Each structure stands twice: as structure tokens, then as C-alpha cells.
Amino acid sequence: MKVIPITRFICLFALIGFLSNSTQASELKTEKAILTAPPMVPPAINRDHSAKVVIKLETKEQIGSIADGVDYVFWSFGETVPGSFIRVREGDEIEFHLSNHPSSKMPHNIDLHAVTGPGGGAESSFTAPGHTSTFSFKALNPGLYIYHCATAPVGMHIANGMYGLILVEPEGGLKPVDREYYVVQGDFYTKGEFGEAGLQPFDMAKAIDEDADYVVFNGSVGSTTNENALTAKVGETVRLYVGNGGPNLVSSFHVIGEIFDTVYVEGGDLKNHNVQTTLIPAGGAAIVEFKVDVPGTFILVDHSIFRAFNKGALAMLKVEGEEQEKIFSGKQADNVYLPEGSAIQSLDNTHTAVTAKTKDEQVRFGQRVYESNCMACHQANGQGIPSAFPPLAKSDYLNANPLLGVDAIIKGLSGPIKVNNVTYNSVMPAMGLNDQDIANVITFVLNNWGNEGGQVSTEQVAARRK
Ligand SMILES: [Cu+2]
DSSP, rough: OOOOOHHHHHHHHHHHHHOOSSSSSOOOOOEEEEOBBBTTTOOOOOOOOOOOEEEEEEEEEEEEEEEEEEEEEEEEETHHHHOOOOEEEOOOOEEEEEETTTTTTBBBBBTTTTTTTTTGTTTOOOOOOOOOEEEEOOOOOOOEEEOOOOOOSSSHHHTTOEEEEEEEEOTTOOOSSSSEEEEEEEEEEEEEEEOOOOEEBBBBHHHHHTSEEEEETTTSTTTSGGGGGGETTTTTEEEEEEEEEEESOOEEEEEEOOOOOEEEGSSSSSSSEEEEEEEOTEEEEEEEEEOOOEEEEEEESSSTHHHHHHHHEEEEEEEESOTTTOOOOOOOOOOOOOOOOOOOOOOOOOOOOOOSSSSSHHHHHHHOOOOOHHHHHHOTTSSOOOTTTOOOTTTTHHHHHHHHHHHHHHHHHHEEEETTTTTEEEEEEOOOHHHHHHHHHHHHHTTTTTTTOOOOOOHHHHHHHH
């Protein structure tokens, strides 16, 4: 610090006090924070000194899509769920302006877990629709922190999407990496069940029971999959800033096919290495880093796995580049495994069926039989899977003699067969269906997917059994 003669100091002090009506002179340069929407992260901070950082964030209530065909009224910071990513440096003085859009029905505020002070700023930032509140804080502790709305009923504001991440970089900065991304998990509670179409209102009773309909990354099912996937190239280093807004569930965060080289446990200073799955508490965060060594699609999940495959907690990282066969070979062979003494297994399924009276009814009932018994192997449209499951669509094998299909279901089928000039040599288990179900499912298949039509009766199936 420069030494200033005492008289000049008093003079200067009085002048600044007069001009800014503050008691302390801030020597810091002022800059405006760069905010980003998920999954992007603002650029690394490359100053070696503190600054005064001005942040302007807006709360808004707006309709968005939570899943295909399902709408939800999200409450957001910066029009996204999670809200804008905020990046500052340890020692920065932050001047925070929170504006609540005039169209809002609710007041909102912000509790930043990076704040040292009552409510994390909640009371100071309580803002009615059409108003802006201002407060300041100093970022004393480095780390990755959740921020969220804390207006009553707090759970409801969080459940509607009011959370995001603020990164306070340590004074020395973070090690440079090739890619940085922003992912936050959240659980949602709707009047309708998962996937029920239309505008779905928030369900307070389910939220209290912690009975989530949706568990998603970045605000919706599929927000970060397929064409919206995160991307990287083989050999690059990836850093994910991962948060969990909750309101209720704890995340068992995992990337299928990757091992975290480093986890900044709970977003703090503690670094763990070679981690498969890291816990991210509701209202918490973690930084995970890994090098992507091989190409492919890597799936980010909450490893409470029904949440991933049945409630939406699934995102993708697509890695492009050369195969690295020393590290991962891909499938090298697929041979039939028939240990000695093994017979075709029978899948037991002996529920009583409703009798179909017409061919149309047979087709309709047969579709249900198909979906719960055959689809897993022969696929949704009977297209099969190359070199594993033959197609039922346009199957010359089946159309030539539908009763051979009946035989396959009754007794199972193994050994080489030819379907549309392709040889399959695999095993279909006996299905343990009753005669009606078999008649219906074959009739369903015969009358779909380009097959030649026809009908198989219960009596024909019974005769085949003998
Ligand atoms: Cu709120």
C-alpha cells in the first residue's frame, strides 16, 4: 500500500465521503460480471488482484418445456434453469442488483451460499415484482456455491427452478482445462405423472413427500442430450461444475464410462482422485475433472438409477476423435453361449387372457402381448437388431409359415435360421404364454410392419402344442 501524508489522507477521505456517502474508499477497479446460460461457463478470471464486480440478475416466471409435450411454469434467475452462472474471484467485492420482472406474480430474493452475512443476502435482496434491490458482499471463501431463491414458501421457489451456481475462484486461479461446463440437477413435482402431457402445475403434496415426478439436469428431460450434448475431443481435459438445486434429493453423480481424475469434494478445497460417483447434496456442488481418453457418448446420470432412466436425470457428453484400442477395444466378439446341459429357458407368464372375438381385437390384444414380451428383443417396430435378433417386420420366415412363429414362442428357437437372406444363429427362449396370447401376438405381427396379413386361432396354437 502507498503511504499517503496524513493531511492529504484526511482531505481525500472527506472528499470521497462527501462524493459517495460511504465511509471507506474502495480502491478496486469496477467491472461488469459476464453471466452465462447453462451449460456454458464464463471465461476464467485472469486478474491477479481483486475487483469490484457488478452483477445484474433478473428473476422471471415463464412457461417452458420440462419434457416432450409437457409444460411447466418455471421461476428462474436469468430466464434459465439453472440460472446464470456467476464467476468471481476470492477477495472481489460484489455489487449485486436483483431485478424482479414486472410480469412476476411473486416477490423473489437470492441466498448465495458464497455470501458471509445474514440469509446469504436473502433479506437484503427481497424484491417485489417490478423492483430492483441492491446489496454488496465480499467473496471471502473460494469454492463452488449454489445460489437460490429463499422467499416463502422457500421449497416452492426452489422446486420451480430458482437456483444456480456461483464460482469463487481461488486467488491463484484454477488450473486451465480445455472445456468447462455447467450442469445442475433438480427434482420437480407435477400434478400429472412423468410424461403426462399439457401444462402441469406444481404439486405441493408430492414435494412434501419427496415423491419426484422428474429428476433432471439443466431444467428438463433431454436438455443436454443428442444435438444438445456437451462435446469434447479425445485427449482434452474436461471440468464440470455440477450443482444440485434439490429441493429434496441428493445426487449420486456419475459419468458412465469415465472416472473422475479429480473431484473438488463438495465444491471446496479438498481434492479426491480416481472417483467413480460423487455425492452432491441438495444445496451443494462439486467440481469434477477428467481427461477424455476415448471417443464415444458418455452419459451423465444420477446413479440412483431409476431417476436416470425413468425420471430424466440423464445428460450426454459426446467425445470425438480417434479410437484408442489399447484403452478400450469395443466389442471384439459375440458368440452364442450354451453351456453343456443348458436347455432353452422358459419365461413363465401364465396370466389369464381376455378372449378376443374379432381379428381386430386379436390385433389389439396381441399388441399388448408384443410390447411386454417380444419388444425387448425384436424392437418397437419389429425391426430386430442386426446379428442378434431377426426382424419380424417383412419377415419372409414368418410369412411363409406363421405356425413356425407359433412354434418359436411355444418351444423356443435356436440354431441357424434364415430371415430375409440373413442368417441368425442365436437363441429365443420359450415364452410361457397361453394359447390365446400366442394366437393374438402372431396375428398382431402378421398384420403390421409390412407383413402379409393373416390370422392364427387359439385352436391352431393348441394343435401345435401337441
Ligand atoms: Cu423466488
